[in-house]
Amino acid sequence: GGAGQGDEEKEEEEEEEEEEWRCPQPGREAAPPAPTGHGKWAPARNAACRVVVHVDLDCFYAQVEMVRNPELRDKPLGVQQKSLVVTSNYEARRLGVKKLMSVKDAKEKCPQLILVNGEDLTPYREMSYKVTGLLEEFCPLVERLGFDENFVDITEIVEKRLSQLQQSGCSRVCVSGHVYNNQAIDLRDTTHVRLVIGSQIAEEFREAMHARLGLTGCAGVACNKLLSKLVSGTFKPNQQTVLLPESCQDLMRNLDHIQKVPGIGYKTAKRLETLGVRSVCDLQAFPSAVLEKELGASAAQRIQKLSYGEDDSPVTPSGPPQSFSDEDSFKKCSSEVEVKEKIEELLRSLLDRVSKDGRQPHTVRLTIRHFSATDRWFNRESRQCAIPPHLVQKFGKESSNIISPLIAILMKLFRKMVNVDLPFHLTLLSVCFSNLKDVPSSKKGSIGFYLKQMPPTSSSGKSVQEMEDGSQGEGSAS
DNA sequence: TGGGGTTAT
DNA sequence: ATAACCC
Numbered sequence: 001g002g003a004g005q006g007d008e009e010k011e012e013e014e015e016e017e018e019e020e021w022r023c024p025q026p027g028r029e030a031a032p033p034a035p036t037g038h039g040k041w042a043p044a045r046n047a048a049c050r051v052v053v054h055v056d057l058d059c060f061y062a063q064v065e066m067v068r069n070p071e072l073r074d075k076p077l078g079v080q081q082k083s084l085v086v087t088s089n090y091e092a093r094r095l096g097v098k099k100l101m102s103v104k105d106a107k108e109k110c111p112q113l114i115l116v117n118g119e120d121l122t123p124y125r126e127m128s129y130k131v132t133g134l135l136e137e138f139c140p141l142v143e144r145l146g147f148d149e150n151f152v153d154i155t156e157i158v159e160k161r162l163s164q165l166q167q168s169g170c171s172r173v174c175v176s177g178h179v180y181n182n183q184a185i186d187l188r189d190t191t192h193v194r195l196v197i198g199s200q201i202a203e204e205f206r207e208a209m210h211a212r213l214g215l216t217g218c219a220g221v222a223c224n225k226l227l228s229k230l231v232s233g234t235f236k237p238n239q240q241t242v243l244l245p246e247s248c249q250d251l252m253r254n255l256d257h258i259q260k261v262p263g264i265g266y267k268t269a270k271r272l273e274t275l276g277v278r279s280v281c282d283l284q285a286f287p288s289a290v291l292e293k294e295l296g297a298s299a300a301q302r303i304q305k306l307s308y309g310e311d312d313s314p315v316t317p318s319g320p321p322q323s324f325s326d327e328d329s330f331k332k333c334s335s336e337v338e339v340k341e342k343i344e345e346l347l348r349s350l351l352d353r354v355s356k357d358g359r360q361p362h363t364v365r366l367t368i369r370h371f372s373a374t375d376r377w378f379n380r381e382s383r384q385c386a387i388p389p390h391l392v393q394k395f396g397k398e399s400s401n402i403i404s405p406l407i408a409i410l411m412k413l414f415r416k417m418v419n420v421d422l423p424f425h426l427t428l429l430s431v432c433f434s435n436l437k438d439v440p441s442s443k444k445g446s447i448g449f450y451l452k453q454m455p456p457t458s459s460s461g462k463s464v465q466e467m468e469d470g471s472q473g474e475g476s477a478s
Numbered sequence: 479t480g481g482g483g484t485t486a487t
Numbered sequence: 488a489t490a491a492c493c494c
Contacts, residue, residue: 060494081480100479121481146483146494265492298486318484327481365488382488430481 048159049191049245051198052315053152054228055135055205057217058237060148062089064127065116067214076110078103079118082329086118090237119328121147130213132318135205143225144318148217151225152205153315158197162190165197176203177219177240180231181247192244195221199242206240226311227251229262248309255280261306268295268303283307320357320436325365326350327430332371336411336420339429343410346431347403351395354433360395361433362387364406366413369428380428383413396439 057063061079066072066089076092078085085106088097096109106113118124128147135142141153165173175185176199185192202219209215219240220232230251231243243251255261258280259269275294277283284307291300305311326346333339343366354361365384372379387409394402410431418424 079480084479086480102479119480125482144483144494149494263492267491322484325482329480378490380489384488 048155049194049223050153050155051158051194052222052225052228053154053198053202053205054220054222054225054232055131055150055152055202055209055217056219056229056232057131057148057209057215059087059089059093060128061087061118061124062092063215064124065118067127068123072114072116076113078106078113078115080115081117081119085113085115088113127213127215131209131215134208134212138201138205138208141315141317143315145229149229151228151315154198154201157201158194161197161201162194173197174200175242176200177242178235180234180241180243181250183244183247185244191223195223195242195244199240202240202242206238224309224311225313225315226262226306227309230255230260230309252280252284252307252309258283258307261303263306264303268299271295280307320359322436323432323434324350324353324357324361324436325430325432326353327367327428329369329428331427333426333429334424336414339414339426340407340411342429343414343431344403344407346429347406347410350431350433351403355396355398357436358396358439359436360392360439361436362392363433363435364409364413365432365434366410366417367428367430367432368414368417368426371425371427381417382430383416384432384434385409385413393443 062077065077065079072089074091076089076095076097078088078092078097080086080103083103085097085101085103087099088106092106092110092113095113097106097113101109103115124147128144132142132144132150135150135152139152139154139157143151145151173187173193173196175196179185185196187193187196198221202221206217206219209217216238218232218236218238220228220230220234220243221240222228222231222243223245227243227248231241234241252261256279257269258264258272258277259266261280264272271294272278272283275286275290277286283304286304288300288304291304294300295303326349328342328346330342333342363384364387365382367380367382369380387406391402391405394400414420418426
């Protein structure tokens with residue numbers, strides 16, 4: 001369904017920023033009290049919609065630094081990685097510090113700027129997962145996007161509250177926060193009602209984040225991920241906005257460039273420009289057949305639907321991370337010894353993270369970037385390989401010397417990419433563990449595990465022997 | 479111009 | 488293994 005196409009007749013109602021609404025008068029075209037399984041005669045606008053919230057933390061790294069050190073609260077603050085200010089707080093933004101500004105420019109614009117180093121992402125990563133975890137307490141369908149954004153599919157919570165409301169005969173529902181375009185709410189429209197309830201839940205999310213974690217952020221509420229994400233940015237620090245379907249086209253056409261559409265990145269935007277497609281309107285009106293020849297049928301259909309605000313992609317629960325990586329960039333690295341030292345440093349912190357996670361990676365990858373005066377991106381190369389099983393087993397364990405065999409593997413991967421007999425000039429090294437698997441429960445070979453986890457079966461009661469058998473290959477390292 | 483992540487091909 | 492996308 002074209003979300004914004006069906007312009008049903010609806011009466012104008014009085015509305016303000018925070019509204020109160022009465023239920024439909026009995027006798028007028030009242031919405032049937034059917035949560036989802038309505039009959040075939042129900043008007044199309046009563047079809048159940050998804051309700052998706054996009055939660056977007058305000059200037060995340062800077063906020064985390066301010067939570068860690070409240071003295072920074074009211075001062076202009078920037079988070080620095082190498083020669084860049086990657087994020088700043090609103091005080092600094094007021095004084096002209098923009099996202100991803102060079103330290104040089106930022107200091108010129110704002111000499112009082114306080115800078116903290118943010119190259120170690122550990123505090124941000126930890127806070128990020130606290131936010132996701134908090135949202136997961138409300139509802140299991142939480143998808144992460146980067147460290148500072150989450151999508152939550154709250155359709156089920158909304159349905160539950162809707163039927164509670166209907167059963168209790170409650171006649172008032174109040175929107176929380178802004179309504180995009182200041183559009184009038186029609187409470188006879190169950191989609192409106194669902195989204196209004198969604199706005200209340202979004203408010204609860206933000207209240208919980210502030211009360212429990214001290215964080216502020218924006219939220220957008222809409223019928224799909226695309227729209228919720230786009231609408232969350234309409235009122236910016238620490239506010240929320242709900243999009244009603246009738247304003248969908250407005251939202252999409254207000255985007256000044258196609259690259260603002262999430263899912264249309266740098267490359268496709270460039271290719272579309274070649275075709276003369278610059279605005280969202282251009283993309284909507286562009287002949288599908290031509291677009292499919294240029295981008296392939298799949299991508300073409302997907303992005304053209306995106307241009308109409310249509311997005312049926314589900315909120316996919318992220319769960320634990322699929323990979324752990326650690327990287328470092330630098331001006332120059334040109335000897336094998338240097339490479340080995342850098343790799344070892346990356347490896348140490350990675351192994352720490354992996355062992356805290358508890359799962360075992362089965363793949364390791366090394367990525368490098370060669371120096372290039374022009375075009376700093378694109379020239380990354382990587383090689384990966386399976387981690388030999390005998391090393392995989394050593395992952396959760398303390399003390400075992402897993403680090404030197406891993407360095408050996410990574411140096412082999414390095415030599416697959418770089419002929420060390422020739423001069424080289426690297427500007428980045430990255431190590432990534434992936435293909436993470438839960439450690440098989442039959443092989444959790446630590447003493448502590450057996451002492452604590454003795455299961456109810458009688459056969460496992462004689463585990464003193466099993467413990468010694470089972471720990472032969474693994475526990476011996478300690 | 480950071481230091482991360484994901485999915486598709 | 489790379490290329491695209493996201494932050």
